[in-house]
Amino acid sequence: MLFKFLFRNLKGYRFLVVLAILVTVLQVGSDIVTAFPLKFIPSKVANSGNDPSCLFPFLNPLLDKFDIPQIDPSLQLDKTQPPTQPGLTQCPISPSDPNPHLVTSHHSVNGVIVFSVLLLIVFGTLSALLAYLDLFLAAYIAQNLTARLRNQLFEHLQRLSLDWHGKQKKGDLVQRVTGNIADIEKLVTDGLVDLLAGVLTLIGVASVMFILSSSYTLISLAIAPALFMIVLGYTKNIKIAAKKAAKATGHVSDVATEDINALTVIKVFTREEREALRFGGYVDQNRRAGLRAGVLQAQFTPIVTFLVILGTATVIGVGGFVAAGNAFNIGYFTIPAASVDIGTLILFLTFLKLLYQPMRDLSKLSTLASSAASGAERIQEVLDQAPEVIDSQAPYYGPTRLRGELTFENVVFGYTPENPVLKGINLSIPQGRKIALVGLSGGGKTTLVKLIPRFYEIQQGSLRIDGVDNRMYPLRVLRQNISMVLQDSVLFEGTIRENIAIGKPGASNQEIIEAAKKANIHETIISDLGGYERTVREQGKDLSGGQRQRMAIARAILRDAPLLILDEPTAALDVESEAEVLHALDTLIVGRTVILISHRLSTLGQVDQIVVLKEGRIVEQGTFKELQRKGGVFARLLEEQNRYNIEKIEEKSMIRPALVGIPGSYNQHQALYPQQAPVPLLPVAQNWPSPAGPTSRPIPPAYPPTNQGGNGRRQVQPLAFAGNARVVIEIDGKVIGERLLNKPLLTVGRLSSTDVQIPSQLVSRLHAKIRWENGRWLIEDAESLNGLVYQGQRVDQLALTNGDRVFIAPKVVLLYETR
Incomplete structure (x- = not known):
């Protein structure tokens, strides 16, 4: 799963991965070669016939260049005579060789020493340079991979339906975008290099050791099977624990995000202690999950260390025993006497360090791999979610600017198929008309307008804009023709200028200022907010609700879309802010098709038509006065609201203001207000919206x-x-x-x-x-x-x-x- 995930997402960087593998191979080879001087020198000093060329005959021409008087003065005792060559010596014969051959060497001890020292320096330096290149490539690949994954995951999250997002925890999604991808980055940066180098080292060192002495190699690797079984068992359990810990971390992040965003409510209801307990519960779950992984890690590391110590002790004990001229026998297994010399013993000890170090690192690598595998699974879970709204793939040759005529035909929609929210909506909205959607909460008003920009896909029926099914428009064209002003508009991190320009990317400063003036926010920006370059923080929480709404209106004015959706744009505002926003809306709605969702029924007197929704169906349609005279659902809702807006004298509600309100029928209480001479009432201009x-x-x-x-x-x-x-x-x-x-x-x-x-x-x-x-x-x-x-x-x-x-x-x- 993990390597398939990495292979799929490393497209475009696979050549660099291959290059990194080649560099790792060369580095491991350099490390192995660097160890050989530790054998060459002791073996040559102890036995002049034990020459490097005995093991590697191809070194003869190179070693000849070191047989010079400058290195070994004994080769020219008489300066008047030409230098002599070192005498022939016999290479050691392995006692286990059934067909021994006489092999001689002729290199001086000093020459082998100098050669070995230079070999150590050259290949040690090369190993260091290759290690730098390897780590650089790993870091480069890791950073580009994580950047790609974050962008891919974030873009995919934006394409997923609002219905799916509504079922997710925001903190958990943030953890997937940040923490889980960081786990994959750590694996690629640190783990993959060490893992590949470790595997290559195990193969390379074991091969060289087997060539030098197969029987001694078997003794040296006797602990490997037990070590691998322990590694496999612990790795599986550590992976499970790491996955639980990652999930618990997501819960902690989610609760922290939720509580920080709701600090005002927490303080108002004095829930600090209860929320601390709730948060502490999730932290405790995270602690226990992390502790479980930590305990397994704590057990794993010393077990590996103990097995490595046993292996090292075996190599030293058996190697020293055989090098002293003794044969080592265990049943049918025999290591002949003198088949291992001091140089081979030192080389094997050095190789054991190279061999066991990857085994020690397997504990760290198992943790990294487990965390990364868990993170990859969580990321893939999101990427596997197909967007519910699919953009039209057919070529589009229609207009990019729509007129704004809307037609709903038998529209049925539900967030789950078995529970429809909208049940057969039929509604026609001509271009340029102002329509209000009213009804009790849960009636389907907001759901209905969210179908227009295809935030959700209609399950039955059709929604046509300018006579064309909205599914036939590319999403970009469709949504460019729709502006929305919501109950609580959100501003983004950046300047005020940038936030207004969201409505029209690339808009000039003059266009932005004109939009702000039309939204009645320009003077506020200049005088109170410090200008258009003022930085907006925390989604605009440092601004008042009215200021945020007017900036959202300026954004909508700048967008200049023919379709405008107003979803309770003044519901969360005080009276002064509402007045300012309503004036801005007066400018915004001119010449557009407007759909207004409002619970303040008294503000709907001047809309062209009111549509009353109840339990997902349209139960009434008409103008304000028509519905008021009809005495149906709208009239009852209006009467209920007026019962609280205009308090009756006989009512004794505890929320009634201290003054006695004006009765609903003023003709019955005209004594409260002295009358003037009658003056006829005059006709009202059509000015939408206006209080009614x-x-x-x-x-x-x-x-x-x-x-x-x-x-x-x-x-x-x-x-x-x-x-x-x-x-x-x-x-x-x-x-x-x-x-x-x-x-x-x-x-x-x-x-x-x-x-x-x-x-x-x-x-x-x-x-x-x-x-x-x-x-x-x-x-x-x-x-x-x-x-x-x-x-x-x-x-x-x-x-x-x-x-x-x-x-x-x-x-x-x-x-x-x-x-």
Whole structure:
């Protein structure tokens, strides 16, 4: 599994792997050759006939070059005479050789010593250089392999369905991307070189030892079978323990990630001790799993060491006994006397170090290999998950800019086949229409909109965009035509400029600034956030919710997609932030097909159509007023919300504010608000979204300035903008202040940050907004508790005329005056 995984993912680096293998072979060969001088010198000194050429005849020409007077002065005792050659000596004859042959050598002792020293230096240096090249290649291959695996795994994770991600633990996935791939990197960097070198060393050393003395080699390797059996047994158990430890580490990472992201909730509910216990439980599981692997490792290493000591003692004891002229006999096994000399004994001891070192390293290698194998399995588990949404492979020649017409035909979808969430959805949304999806939680609203960009694949039916099944569009084309503003928008690590530019990669600075201005965030970025180069941290947690949402809106404006999905974009915001975001949305929705998901039903008065979902089916469709008059599901939901928005006097809810709320029917309680002379209500301009309440007062068109119409009705006079209107604030019949209407939008509320501050607890934090539109001043409710009351009726919008008195709470009046 592990080597198949590595072979498959090393494509493009296999030549370097082969080169690394060749370098390792040369390095092991150099190490073996480096050991021979330790035999040549003692053997030649003890017996001048025991020459290196006796073992390796091809060394004769090379050794001849060292038989010179400069190295061995005895070769030229008389300087006047030419140098002589060393005398012939007989090579040792093996007692076990059935057909002995007389072999002579003629090299001096000094020449062999110098030759051996140079051989040691040359091949020792070569071994060091090859080791450097080998380790460099291993590190290079490991780093490129891990970079490829991380990129491949991360890209694959992005292509997997949201349904699959919803079933996974985020910390465990992070552990696979980081920790498990790091285990494979350690194996390739450290383990594979040592493993390959160890195997080659075992083969090479055993072969050379067998050539020198087969019987002595068998004694030297007597412990090998027992050692390999122990290694195999312990490696299997260590692998199982390492896999459990890796899984436990993933659990620890997952719980730590979850708790760190939820620190506020933990502190609010004082769960520090319980979460510490829960985290400690997973840490204990990880500790026990790691301890199990550690105990096996602790047992394995000394057992290997003990067996190596036994082997070394056997080699020294038997070798010394035979070198002293004694025969070694065990049953039918015999090592003849003098078949091993001092040089061979030293060489075998050196080889034993080379031979047993890989065996010692097998403990480390088994741990590395086990961890890497476990990591490879966990990574492959993710890579084996096929993306549920497959991109169309057919050539696409259609438009890259879509119009935005949507058609759902008998759409059926469920996260599991046996539990459908959407049950036969049929819905047509013409281009440029504004549609609201409402219903109880779990009705399928968010699921429905997630089918449009193919986050999930439809199980039955079809979803067509501009008359073409959305599965026929390449994913890139499809999603480039869709913008989404979610309830909690996420910003990424980087600058504010980079976060807005996500909507249109490569956008110019001017385009980014224009988008920010349209989203009402430019001034905030410049004055409060330190400019567009401000670094965003922790997914924008250092910014307010309203700031994040407006940046998300700027991103959507820059994307300029014809389809816009708004999934509760203001649900998590306070009143002030909501007002700012709604103004930004006013700009964003122009000219687009909009699907709005909202639980605030009173904000849906100006959408083109409301679609009510219940248990995965469409149960109602129509405009706000149509559904309100129908008295069905939508009307009941609206009534339920209004029951809490407009508190009744007789209710004694513990969450009711201290003031007495305005009744739902103002005509029954007009005594709370003194009436003015009747003024007819005027038509409302279509301005989406805008608050809708019990009564909507329309906004009039721009009439010419007259005092009286032909029908006797008072006409609204357009006013010049600068400095000719004001509002006077009255509380309990006393004037406490006034405010000149000197800018196109003013806010009214009890907070000091509002333009018209009213110091009364009966007034909401952001109660109303006064804005200049079509040549007149308008006042509109900002989802306040007590609303706006004009002539005894609650209104959402009102075109102001001179002398209008608008009650924003009992005994709190705004008087509008013009000069």
